[in-house]
Amino acid sequence: xxxxxxxxxxDPEIPCQQDNRLLKAISAEIxxxxxxxxxxxxxxxxxxxxxxxxxxxxxxxxxxxxxxxLYVMEDGRSAEISVVGNEGIVxxxxxxxxLSTPSRAIVQSAGHAYRLDSKQxxxxxxxxxxxxxxxLRYTQALITQMAQTAxxxxxxxxxxxxxxxxxxxxxxxxxxxxxxxxxxxxxMLGVRREGVTEAASKLQSAGIIQYHRGHIRVLDxxxxxxxxxxxxxxxxxxxxxxxxxxxxxxxxxxxxx
Amino acid sequence: xxxxxxxxxxDPEIPCQQDNRLLKAISAEIxxxxxxxxxxxxxxxxxxxxxxxxxxxxxxxxxxxxxxxLYVMEDGRSAEISVVGNEGIVxxxxxxxxLSTPSRAIVQSAGHAYRLDSKQxxxxxxxxxxxxxxxLRYTQALITQMAQTAxxxxxxxxxxxxxxxxxxxxxxxxxxxxxxxxxxxxxMLGVRREGVTEAASKLQSAGIIQYHRGHIRVLDxxxxxxxxxxxxxxxxxxxxxxxxxxxxxxxxxxxxx
DNA sequence: GTCTGTATGTACGAAACCGCACACAAGACT
DNA sequence: AGTCTTGTGTGCGGTTTCGTACATACAGAC
Numbered sequence: 001x002x003x004x005x006x007x008x009x010x011d012p013e014i015p016c017q018q019d020n021r022l023l024k025a026i027s028a029e030i031x032x033x034x035x036x037x038x039x040x041x042x043x044x045x046x047x048x049x050x051x052x053x054x055x056x057x058x059x060x061x062x063x064x065x066x067x068x069x070l071y072v073m074e075d076g077r078s079a080e081i082s083v084v085g086n087e088g089i090v091x092x093x094x095x096x097x098x099l100s101t102p103s104r105a106i107v108q109s110a111g112h113a114y115r116l117d118s119k120q121x122x123x124x125x126x127x128x129x130x131x132x133x134x135x136l137r138y139t140q141a142l143i144t145q146m147a148q149t150a151x152x153x154x155x156x157x158x159x160x161x162x163x164x165x166x167x168x169x170x171x172x173x174x175x176x177x178x179x180x181x182x183x184x185x186x187x188m189l190g191v192r193r194e195g196v197t198e199a200a201s202k203l204q205s206a207g208i209i210q211y212h213r214g215h216i217r218v219l220d221x222x223x224x225x226x227x228x229x230x231x232x233x234x235x236x237x238x239x240x241x242x243x244x245x246x247x248x249x250x251x252x253x254x255x256x257x
Numbered sequence: 258x259x260x261x262x263x264x265x266x267x268d269p270e271i272p273c274q275q276d277n278r279l280l281k282a283i284s285a286e287i288x289x290x291x292x293x294x295x296x297x298x299x300x301x302x303x304x305x306x307x308x309x310x311x312x313x314x315x316x317x318x319x320x321x322x323x324x325x326x327l328y329v330m331e332d333g334r335s336a337e338i339s340v341v342g343n344e345g346i347v348x349x350x351x352x353x354x355x356l357s358t359p360s361r362a363i364v365q366s367a368g369h370a371y372r373l374d375s376k377q378x379x380x381x382x383x384x385x386x387x388x389x390x391x392x393l394r395y396t397q398a399l400i401t402q403m404a405q406t407a408x409x410x411x412x413x414x415x416x417x418x419x420x421x422x423x424x425x426x427x428x429x430x431x432x433x434x435x436x437x438x439x440x441x442x443x444x445m446l447g448v449r450r451e452g453v454t455e456a457a458s459k460l461q462s463a464g465i466i467q468y469h470r471g472h473i474r475v476l477d478x479x480x481x482x483x484x485x486x487x488x489x490x491x492x493x494x495x496x497x498x499x500x501x502x503x504x505x506x507x508x509x510x511x512x513x514x
Numbered sequence: 515g516t517c518t519g520t521a522t523g524t525a526c527g528a529a530a531c532c533g534c535a536c537a538c539a540a541g542a543c544t
Numbered sequence: 545a546g547t548c549t550t551g552t553g554t555g556c557g558g559t560t561t562c563g564t565a566c567a568t569a570c571a572g573a574c
Contacts, residue, residue, distance in 0.1 A: 069404075071404050071407070071408040073408060073412060073487065074487050077411075077412050078408075079408040079411045079412065081404045081407055081408070093397060095393075096393050096394065096396060096397040096400070097390060097393050097394040097397055098394065098397040098398075098401075101397075101400075101401070102401055102404070102405075102491060102495065103404055133354060136352075136353050137353065137354040137355065139396070140350060140353040140354060140355040140358075141355075143353070143400060143403065144355075144358070144359055146400065146403045146404060146407060147326075147328050147338045147359070147360055147403060148328070148359075149407050150328070150336060150338055150403060150406050150407035150410055151328040151330060151335075151336040151338070151447070153407055153411045154334075154336045154410045154447040155330060155334050155336065155447060157560075157561095158560085158561080181520085181521065181522090182521075182522070183520095183521075183522090190408070190412060191561075191562090192561075192562060192563080193521095193522085194522095194523085194524085194561095194562090194563095195560090195561065195562085197521095197522060197523065197524090198523090198524095200522095201522090201523080211522095212521095212522095212570090213520080213521050213522080213569090213570065213571075214520090230330065230331050234359060238359070414530070414531095415531080438550085438551060438552090439551075439552070440550090440551075440552090448531075448532090449531075449533080450551090451531095451532085451533095451552095451553085452530090452531065452532085454551095454552060454553065454554090455553090458552095458553080469540090469551095470539095470540065470541080470550080470551055470552075471550090471551070
């Protein structure tokens with residue numbers, strides 16, 4: 001489950017810390033303090049990192065995995081609040097002071113993440129330095145994603161939401177493949193499995209995606225973006241804005257406005 | 258619009274700082290620093306405190322007013338992300354580091370709020386003392402509300418959501434009256450006005466509420482809670498948990514678990 | 515090859531909600 | 545008093561999604 005950490009690795013399948021964009025963004029000084037405590041951890045599909053109400057003992061920096069923050073209602077129906085991949089951290093409630101969240105964190109796409117003891121993260125956060133700023137800034141981006149999800153749930157069709165969901169997932173993985181059944185996607189979107197089947201069929205027959213028993217491949221990403229609602233672009237822009245600010249070394253000129 | 262501030266007031270219509278629960282929760286030391294900069298401000302119905310993307314020059318601590326954080330989509334359709342009343346602050350993006358949010362803050366129920374210059378709040382936040390902790394903790398509660406709203410949008414009927422919305426609003430006002438047209442409620446919930454008319458008619462004919470051209474009165478609150486989905490209770494519990502922690506003087510025993 | 519569980523496809527009536535159109539009534543304005 | 549604006553009530557056809565039931569097809573186990 002855990003291995004000794006490595007700054008870099010020759011095996012492209014084994015991620016290094018810098019594959020997480022938050023870990024990559026911090027300065028050398030903080031890296032020196034944090035990196036020794038990072039434990040590379042395998043996250044199998046469906047693994048629950050936190051259950052609703054759990055006290056968090058670790059936080060996770062995904063590298064090539066994706067974690068969904070899922071809200072589960074009393075009657076068992078669920079809705080995805082946000083997605084966390086290599087651009088983020090799972091466990092923000094830790095430093096926000098609540099200790100626990102009323103949502104479940106579940107591995108949506110298997111891979112690896114760097115695990116960090118809550119105390120270590122809290123200690124670094126409480127130094128009120130760069131990490132503090134970075135984490136708050138990330139939380140802000142996460143809030144944007146949640147707000148957009150709420151609005152998207154209200155106003156957009158399953159077809160559009162599936163496109164959004166696929167794009168958000170693809171952004172967090174390398175390559176154009178994703179292992180995910182329609183049943184699980186339906187849980188994330190909070191809709192029936194049949195609804196996803198229908199939406200995915202349309203995309204497949206239009207040649208935009210290709211799927212087969214839990215394996216999805218995106219063939220025509222531009223068209224996927226075209227069929228998507230605005231929600232994807234807003235979330236992505238906010239996420240990019242975060243890392244623009246934290247790029248090292250600081251750029252003199254920003255390539256995009 | 259602004260008046261000289263008063264620690265207390267004899268006129269029950271003019272709120273004092275302590276009518277905002279965040280301002281009430283902070284210690285005497287911080288009060289000394291903050292209170293002189295607070296400006297009592299009138300918030301008329303429909304006033305926009307921030308437009309999407311605005312840089313925030315002030316933050317607001319509502320007393321007897323309610324502010325909605327509303328997400329407005331490209332096509333003009335909208336959805337309420339969260340509500341802020343005397344339990345909170347409008348403008349969290351300021352200290353979260355994003356400077357702006359992609360949502361609109363609009364006065365949903367007219368009243369007063371204490372306005373504070375962004376620089377002053379940021380300065381106090383950056384002392385990393387009690388205010389810092391309190392604001393982050395509040396943000397966590399707000400995140401919970403947003404997550405719950407997202408899930409509620411997905412799974413619950415207009416009838417249930419109207420109950421939730423009424424309860425959340427009533428909690429933030431004294432009395433059992435609310436001035437609000439069905440049209441505006443529809444904007445908040447992101448549904449048609451007719452849908453609200455129908456849901457409100459049911460409540461009225463059941464004797465739970467009484468309304469008349471923009472004036473709503475809650476007659477049977479227990480029944481309102483009974484018809485509501487779980488979402489209200491979750492949000493309220495999280496909000497209460499925040500102030501339990503910050504009650505002064507600290508209690509030896511907590512009356513509720 | 516057969517079996518079995520899992521993933522996906524299809525169908526159909528019901529419910530919720532939408533968009534629209536219009537009626538009506540209470541205040542506000544002149 | 546008459547007119548206009550605003551807030552609410554109602555009806556109807558259309559769309560989306562739901563709930564449910566069942567069929568099909570693939571993959572791995574034996």
